[in-house]
Amino acid sequence: MSEKKVAIVACTGMGKALGTVARQVAYKVVEELRPEKTVLICIPSMAANVGEYKDQVKNYPSIILDGCVERCATKVISENNGTIRGRVFLPQLVKKYGLKPGPRTDIGPEGEQLVAKIAEEVADQVDSLLQ
Amino acid sequence: MSEKKNKVAVAVCTGMDQALATVARYAGYHVLEKLRPDTTVLLCTPALLGGVQEDIDFVKNNPALIIDGCEERCCEKIVKNSNGKIQGIINVKDVLKGHSDLQPESRVKLGPKGMKLAEIVGEIAAKRVDEILEAGKA
Numbered sequence: 001m002s003e004k005k006v007a008i009v010a011c012t013g014m015g016k017a018l019g020t021v022a023r024q025v026a027y028k029v030v031e032e033l034r035p036e037k038t039v040l041i042c043i044p045s046m047a048a049n050v051g052e053y054k055d056q057v058k059n060y061p062s063i064i065l066d067g068c069v070e071r072c073a074t075k076v077i078s079e080n081n082g083t084i085r086g087r088v089f090l091p092q093l094v095k096k097y098g099l100k101p102g103p104r105t106d107i108g109p110e111g112e113q114l115v116a117k118i119a120e121e122v123a124d125q126v127d128s129l130l131q
Numbered sequence: 132m133s134e135k136k137n138k139v140a141v142a143v144c145t146g147m148d149q150a151l152a153t154v155a156r157y158a159g160y161h162v163l164e165k166l167r168p169d170t171t172v173l174l175c176t177p178a179l180l181g182g183v184q185e186d187i188d189f190v191k192n193n194p195a196l197i198i199d200g201c202e203e204r205c206c207e208k209i210v211k212n213s214n215g216k217i218q219g220i221i222n223v224k225d226v227l228k229g230h231s232d233l234q235p236e237s238r239v240k241l242g243p244k245g246m247k248l249a250e251i252v253g254e255i256a257a258k259r260v261d262e263i264l265e266a267g268k269a
Contacts, residue, residue, distance in 0.1 A: 072183065104160065
């Protein structure tokens with residue numbers, strides 16, 4: 001874990017469409033936009049002591065994608081002594097871009113556009129953190 | 132509150148790593164929204180970890196059915212740690228063994244085969260929900 005990377009943490013919540021959006025944003029950043037510079041954190045695995053996620057959130061700066069006001073991802077990473085360096089609150093970005101996702105099972109074209117825009121912001125944050 | 136007695140809390144792994152976690156996620160939605168909307172509540176695992184009261188109450192007041200994605204069984208461990216009353220466990224990986232032609236495309240997009248697998252897991256879960264509630268009446 002010597003190379004510097006950014007840990008991307010999505011809330012992955014089940015209740016709301018923005019949980020699905022957060023998940024898709026994380027995949028877009030980690031798989032398409034900044035694959036060499038990021039690692040994807042799996043909250044349930046971390047909580048169950050599976051994999052290296054606890055070490056990754058301690059050793060890498062984290063960007064958190066929270067889907068709702070409960071901010072569960074932020075709480076979980078804080079409780080695991082994570083180094084939070086960026087926080088993205090998705091309801092705010094829904095207002096900013098005026099794009100409303102469809103339901104949680106299919107976020108639809110506007111949801112996809114929202115994912116793309118938020119992912120670009122997150123990718124920029126990744127670059128800033130690694131400068 | 133009748134809800135406490137008559138509903139099953141469906142908990143899915145919500146994992147990010149594997150496509151089978153995405154299958155578990157859609158299986159959970161299939162049960163909740165289409166197959167058993169009146170007899171289930173959807174447990175949000177991250178919310179449970181984040182201390183959201185609604186989800187703590189779901190675990191406290193309802194029997195739980197787990198839909199895990201793989202052999203790590205993260206969701207089962209999390210619900211157990213929260214003193215959940217687990218009365219059923221389904222593992223997507225086990226279901227896939229009987230439907231090896233239904234490999235999901237990726238963790239981002241399941242594709243038609245992956246969605247079909249999610250529906251099958253959902254149907255298995257719906258039957259288990261009925262069994263749990265029937266056993267609770269005895």
